[in-house]
Amino acid sequence: xxxxxEMGARLDRAPRRFRSSRYLxxxxxxxxxxxxxxxxxxxLGQQVQRAAxxxxxxMGVASCATNVCHGxxxxxxxxxxxxxxxxxxxxxxxxxxxxxxxxxxESKRIAANMGLKEGADKAKICLDCxxxxxxxxxxxxxxxxxxxxxxxxxHGGSEQWLESHAGESATHKKNIERGMYPSELPLxxxxxxxxxxxxxxxxxxTHVIMAxxxxxxxxxxEGFTATQPAHFTVDAxxxxxxxxxxxxxxxxxxxxxxxxxxxxxxxxxxxxxxxLFPEMAFYDCDSCHHSMDNVRWNQDRASMGIDPGTVRLQxxxxxxxxxxxxxFDPVAANELVGLTNALVRAGWADRPAVAxxxxxxxxxxxxxxxxxxxxxxxxxxxxxRKALMKYGASEKASDYAxxxxxxxxxxxxxxxxxxxxxxxxxxxxxxxxxDKDISFSPNKxxxxxxxxxxxx
Numbered sequence: 361x362x363x364x365x366e367m368g369a370r371l372d373r374a375p376r377r378f379r380s381s382r383y384l385x386x387x388x389x390x391x392x393x394x395x396x397x398x399x400x401x402x403x404l405g406q407q408v409q410r411a412a413x414x415x416x417x418x419m420g421v422a423s424c425a426t427n428v429c430h431g432x433x434x435x436x437x438x439x440x441x442x443x444x445x446x447x448x449x450x451x452x453x454x455x456x457x458x459x460x461x462x463x464x465x466e467s468k469r470i471a472a473n474m475g476l477k478e479g480a481d482k483a484k485i486c487l488d489c490x491x492x493x494x495x496x497x498x499x500x501x502x503x504x505x506x507x508x509x510x511x512x513x514x515h516g517g518s519e520q521w522l523e524s525h526a527g528e529s530a531t532h533k534k535n536i537e538r539g540m541y542p543s544e545l546p547l548x549x550x551x552x553x554x555x556x557x558x559x560x561x562x563x564x565x566t567h568v569i570m571a572x573x574x575x576x577x578x579x580x581x582e583g584f585t586a587t588q589p590a591h592f593t594v595d596a597x598x599x600x601x602x603x604x605x606x607x608x609x610x611x612x613x614x615x616x617x618x619x620x621x622x623x624x625x626x627x628x629x630x631x632x633x634x635x636l637f638p639e640m641a642f643y644d645c646d647s648c649h650h651s652m653d654n655v656r657w658n659q660d661r662a663s664m665g666i667d668p669g670t671v672r673l674q675x676x677x678x679x680x681x682x683x684x685x686x687x688f689d690p691v692a693a694n695e696l697v698g699l700t701n702a703l704v705r706a707g708w709a710d711r712p713a714v715a716x717x718x719x720x721x722x723x724x725x726x727x728x729x730x731x732x733x734x735x736x737x738x739x740x741x742x743x744x745r746k747a748l749m750k751y752g753a754s755e756k757a758s759d760y761a762x763x764x765x766x767x768x769x770x771x772x773x774x775x776x777x778x779x780x781x782x783x784x785x786x787x788x789x790x791x792x793x794x795d796k797d798i799s800f801s802p803n804k805x806x807x808x809x810x811x812x813x814x815x816x
Contacts, residue, residue: 416517420502581614752809
């Protein structure tokens with residue numbers, strides 16, 4: 361397992377977890393979607409989002425791609441930006457071909473299964489994540505839907521800053537004020553990514569979509585950031601203009617925002633639809649989708665107050681927040697355990713109970729978002745990693761989604777601690793157990809994590 365940060369984390373040299381058949385970007389980014397600006401959250405995120413999406417036109421890739429702008433063949437010397445960003449995007453970034461994947465046989469099959477007569481490449485439900493699907497009046501003269509998830513899908517509509525951002529007096533602050541999205545901020549980046557990699561009240565990878573053949577969504581902010589082809593250089597100038605994000609803070613931000621997004625969605629019509637059943641994609645897939653001889657029931661699940669065979673709401677993001685909080689405040693972590701268990705019980709009761717339990721849990725987490733901003737010492741990061749290993753070695757990681765997040769968190773923290781190469785063998789061993797959900801064994805993962813605890 362190579363160092364995932366080498367060579368700008370090129371996709372063809374990414375860590376094994378993203379080269380596997382399940383997590384290769386060709387699937388998770390290509391088929392599951394991309395980065396768009398439709399997530400709610402902080403005041404700054406909401407303000408910039410409205411400007412970037414509803415007020416400003418998206419001028420199109422061709423507006424950025426000339427060799428006097430961001431289309432140079434190689435990084436330009438003596439500049440504070442590379443100026444070859446377009447080349448990186450078009451040659452290495454899977455977002456650039458997100459639209460084209462809608463023409464693949466697999467995408468056509470999914471669309472046919474869903475009864476989308478117009479086809480995947482024209483259906484809004486697909487275009488909203490596989491392209492920068494702006495209304496007609498918000499498309500500039502060089503805008504092309506076929507460009508897929510293009511620059512402005514992540515950086516915001518450039519109508520007001522396209523010309524000015526290259527001027528000598530331009531500053532990042534001024535660009536933000538004109539509608540550029542502040543993706544350098546951890547929370548705003550998490551909101552941006554999760555708007556497709558988890559969903560919003562208006563678009564979501566529903567149970568219908570997955571049953572039609574769409575891969576199940578998985579996301580971890582720091583890991584996905586590391587494997588995204590870098591089109592910028594984090595140097596002293598970058599840090600002066602935009603600040604520096606430590607890997608551990610990015611990981612924690614991702615976990616907290618993942619939990620908050622899920623809890624917000626549970627309070628919307630996306631979950632509480634008008635069908636007999638609520639939206640089943642909010643529930644743990646493996647509650648039902650596992651071999652009958654692979655018994656999953658255990659004491660941890662019983663402690664939630666539910667019966668064997670109960671379909672359980674997904675809790676992996678809450679489990680991760682439990683581990684993070686528990687590394688420093690076990691009493692507070694137990695409070696979150698109680699809230700999580702109450703949410704799971706509500707998921708077996710009725711929609712109003714789910715909304716109430718989700719709100720109560722969200723309020724609790726909102727009071728602790730400072731965890732994403734605090735400074736972590738080496739000892740703190742080691743404590744966090746041990747907390748994850750403890751979860752992995754217990755029944756708390758008996759569902760696949762939680763086990764996967766445990767592995768990716770340990771991988772991320774090992775990178776932050778600087779000893780990832782030394783832990784390569786142990787990481788490889790854990791990876792093999794979460795490489796494919798179909799072959800996941802809770803008992804094997806728990807037993808292996810127990811055996812590896814002393815190595816972390």
